[in-house]
Each structure stands twice: as structure tokens, then as C-alpha cells.
Amino acid sequence: MAAPHRIDVHCHFAPPEWLAAQGQNIIPAIKNWTVAWSIEDMDKAGVEKAMMSVTTPGLWFESNERARKIARHANDYAAKMRADHPGRFGIFTALPLPDVDGALKEIAFGFDELKADGVGLITSYGNKWLGDPAFDPVLEELNRRKAVAYVHPTSPDCCRNIVPGVPDAAIEFGTDTTRTIARIVFGGAAAKFPNIKWIFSHAGGTMPFLLERFEGMAKQPNYASKFPNGFAEVARRFHYDTAQAANKICMAALREIVPASRIVFGTDAPFRTSIDHVHGLQNCGVFNAAELKAIGRENALALLRP
Numbered sequence: 001m002a003a004p005h006r007i008d009v010h011c012h013f014a015p016p017e018w019l020a021a022q023g024q025n026i027i028p029a030i031k032n033w034t035v036a037w038s039i040e041d042m043d044k045a046g047v048e049k050a051m052m053s054v055t056t057p058g059l060w061f062e063s064n065e066r067a068r069k070i071a072r073h074a075n076d077y078a079a080k081m082r083a084d085h086p087g088r089f090g091i092f093t094a095l096p097l098p099d100v101d102g103a104l105k106e107i108a109f110g111f112d113e114l115k116a117d118g119v120g121l122i123t124s125y126g127n128k129w130l131g132d133p134a135f136d137p138v139l140e141e142l143n144r145r146k147a148v149a150y151v152h153p154t155s156p157d158c159c160r161n162i163v164p165g166v167p168d169a170a171i172e173f174g175t176d177t178t179r180t181i182a183r184i185v186f187g188g189a190a191a192k193f194p195n196i197k198w199i200f201s202h203a204g205g206t207m208p209f210l211l212e213r214f215e216g217m218a219k220q221p222n223y224a225s226k227f228p229n230g231f232a233e234v235a236r237r238f239h240y241d242t243a244q245a246a247n248k249i250c251m252a253a254l255r256e257i258v259p260a261s262r263i264v265f266g267t268d269a270p271f272r273t274s275i276d277h278v279h280g281l282q283n284c285g286v287f288n289a290a291e292l293k294a295i296g297r298e299n300a301l302a303l304l305r306p
Contacts, residue, residue: 003046003048004042004043004046004047004048005046005048005296005297006045006046006047006048006265006274006278006296006297007047007048007049007050007051007264007265007296007297007300007301007304008042008047008050008051008265008266008267008269008274009051009150009199009241009264009265009266009300009303010051010053010150010152010199010201010241010242010243010266010267010268011038011050011051011052011053011266011267011268011269012030012033012052012053012054012055012268012269012270012271013033013035013038013052013053013054013077013078013081014030014031014033015054015070015073015074015077015078016073016077017069017070017073017074018054018059018070018073018074019031021059021061021066021070022057022061027271029270029271030055030270030271032270033270035081035084035085037270038050038089038269038270039085039088041269041270041273041274041275042088042269042274044273044274044275045267045273045274045275045277045278046278047267047274048087048088048297049087049088049089049090050088050089050090050269051089051090051091051092051117051118051150051304052078052081052089052090052091052092053092053094053120053150053152054074054094054120055152056122056152056153056154056155056173057122057154057155058097058122058125058154059071059074059094059095059096059097060096060097060098060099060125064096064099064101064102067096067099067102068096068099068102068105068106070094070096071094071095071096071102071106072106072109074094075091075093075094075106075109075110075114075116078091078094078114079091079114090116090117090304091110091114091116091117092116092117092118092119092120092148092150093106093107093109093110093111093114093116093118093119093120094106094119094120095107095119095120095121095138097121097122097125097135097138098125098126098128098134098135100134100135100137100138103138104137104138104141107119107138107141107142107145107147111145111147117148117304118147118148118149118150118197118199118304119142119147119148119149119150120150120152121149121150121151121152122151122152122153122154123151123152123153123154123156123176123177123179123180124154124156124157124176124179124180126157127156127157127158129156129176129179129180129183130151130180130183130184130189131180131183131184131185131187131188131189131190132183132187133187136189136192139189139192139193139196140193142193142196143192143193143194143195143196144195146195146196146197147195147196147197148197148199148303148304149196149197149198149199150199150201151177151180151198151199151200151201152201153172153173153174153176153177153180153201153202153205154173154176155168155169155172155173155176156172156176156179159172159175159176160172173201173202173205174202174205174206175205175206176205177200177201177202177204177205177206177207178204178205178206178207178210180200181200181204181205181207181235181238182207182214184198185214185231185234185235186217186223188226190234190237191226191234194237197239197303198238198239199238199239199240199241199264199303200238200239200240200241201240201241201243201266201268202241202243202244202245202250202268203240203241203242203245203250203251203253203254203263204235204238204240204254204257207235207257208250208253208254208256208257209253211231211232211235211257214231214232214235215230215231215232217231218230218231232257235257235258236257236258236259236262237262238258238262239262239263239264239299239303240254240258240262240263240264241263241264241265241266242263242264242265242266242267242277242280242281242295243266243267243268243272243277244268244271244272246276246277246279246280246281246284247280247284248284248285248286251263251281251284251286251287252284252286255286255287260287260291260294260295260299261294261299261302262299263295263299264295264299264300264303265277265281265295265296265297265299265300278296281295281296
């Protein structure tokens with residue numbers, strides 16, 4: 001067996017205080033997660049290192065004070081995982097948004113004290129999506145630091161439990177990723193904060209399939225001067241992971257918009273296994289051997305280097 005070499009940018013963990021804050025509304029896969037499970041899953045798929053992040057619903061429960069406490073607990077927990085298992089785990093710092101002041105303090109703690117690899121965000125907070133001016137102080141600081149900003153989808157306040165019998169994750173997660181990409185691009189944050197290294201989950205959600213509509217928007221009089229080369233020219237500056245999208249349809253659509261160098265390996269573990277994604281990418285027929293190697297490791301290394 002080859003030595004572990006892949007880097008997973010989309011892997012979740014479950015710090016105890018974060019779990020406790022959610023009460024009984026926890027999916028079993030994350031409720032039953034353990035560090036040992038992650039290492040075993042990584043080893044089966046040749047994953048050397050996983051960037052750990054807190055998943056939806058984020059960290060805000062009832063108050064800013066509680067969110068700050070949970071964020072610090074999560075980040076300390078991730079740092080202990082990294083220390084206990086050298087070379088196996090990285091840290092995407094959890095932020096207590098929408099508490100902007102608390103987020104700024106946790107960014108400083110994450111980067112300056114823990115030497116984190118980036119920050120972990122969710123697509124929307126309440127009725128505001130990333131790219132909203134309310135979050136400008138956070139994006140300004142991330143831009144100053146030329147930080148990696150990994151973005152995981154969630155169910156926004158507007159759109160929960162819409163379709164009977166169909167969980168939000170099946171539709172809303174991909175849709176909310178698209179809303180956030182659109183907000184960041186058309187709201188001007190992409191241009192205003194060009195040094196942020198964005199990673200969007202699940203191959204960009206539904207963005208590739210709405211490309212024609214976004215290109216049409218970019219040609220409208222109120223946007224045309226800002227996007228002389230269209231929407232896709234901006235979208236291809238971002239990075240996109242393969243989590244729950246390692247199939248021919250999703251990868252072929254994404255590959256038409258961005259070069260393979262902008263695609264990074266992600267698994268959504270523990271909701272899915274890492275080996276599922278290795279096999280999916282190998283069998284989808286979209287990438288050659290060199291591109292698969294880059295997606296598995298090299299693209300993430302280039303992104304995560306200071």
C-alpha cells in the first residue's frame with residue numbers, strides 16, 4: 001500500500017461542548033464520531049492529513065458569549081487532536097459568527113496562537129450570507145492575512161423543512177452554497193477582498209448548473225462594467241472541493257468552469273467515507289492521472305502554504 005499522501009480539506013469533528021449545545025438534534029454520524037474513527041477512515045483511503053472543521057449549524061446558540069465559549073473549546077480541541085497525532089490533522093479555526101467582534105478575536109487566536117491553516121465558515125448566518133457588508137470587518141482581516149476560508153453550507157432561516165420528506169441537506173445545502181457564491185461575487189466582496197483563498201464545498205453546489213443565468217446577470221447594465229469578462233472569470237478564482245460530488249456529472253460540470261488546479265479533495269467525513277471519494281474520482285472519467293494526483297494533494301498544498 002502506498003504511503004498516505006492525500007489532503008482532505010472537508011472533514012468534520014465533534015467537540016463535546018458543540019455537541020451538547022445542539023441537544024437531541026444531531027445526526028448519528030457526527031454524534032458517534034471519534035478521533036479513532038477519523039484516523040481509520042483516513043488510513044483506508046491514503047489520506048495523510050485532514051483539515052478539521054465544525055459543520056452546520058455553526059456555533060451560535062442563544063448568545064454571543066456562549067458562541068465564543070464553544071468556538072474556543074472547538075479550536076482547543078482541534079489543536080489537541082493535532083498535537084496528539086502529529087501530521088494527521090490541520091485546523092480550520094471555528095468562528096462564533098454572526099458575532100463579528102468575537103470572530104475577530106478568534107481569528108487572532110487561531111492564527112497567532114494555534115497556527116491554524118485557515119478558518120471554517122458557514123454559508124449564511126441568520127438572514128445574512130457571506131459577502132454581506134455586516135461581515136466586512138471579518139473579511140478584511142482574512143484578506144489582510146491572505147487566509148484560507150473554507151465554507152460549508154447550512155440551512156438558512158428562510159428555507160428550512162420546505163419539501164416534506166426531503167432533508168435540507170439534499171437540496172438546501174447546495175443551494176445555499178450557490179447563494180453565498182453569488183453574494184460574494186455580485187455584492188463586490190470578491191473584488192474588495194481578493195487575497196482571501198475561498199474553498200467552497202460540494203463542487204460549488206448548484207453554481208455550475210446556474211452558470212448561464214449568472215453570466216446573463218453579469219451582462220446587465222448595473223453589473224457589466226464590474227464584470228467585463230463575465231461571472232465565470234471570477235468564479236474560477238475560487239477553489240472547490242469534491243465532497244459528496246465525486247461523480248461524473250458534478251465533476252464534469254465543475255471542470256468546464258475551473259481548471260483542475262482549483263479542485264481540492266474533500267470527503268465530508270464522517271457523513272461519507274474517504275474511500276468513497278477516492279473511488280468516485282478515479283472512476284468518473286473526468287481527470288487524467290496527473291490531475292487526480294494534484295486534486296488529491298498538490299492543489300491543497302499550494303493553497304495552504306503561507
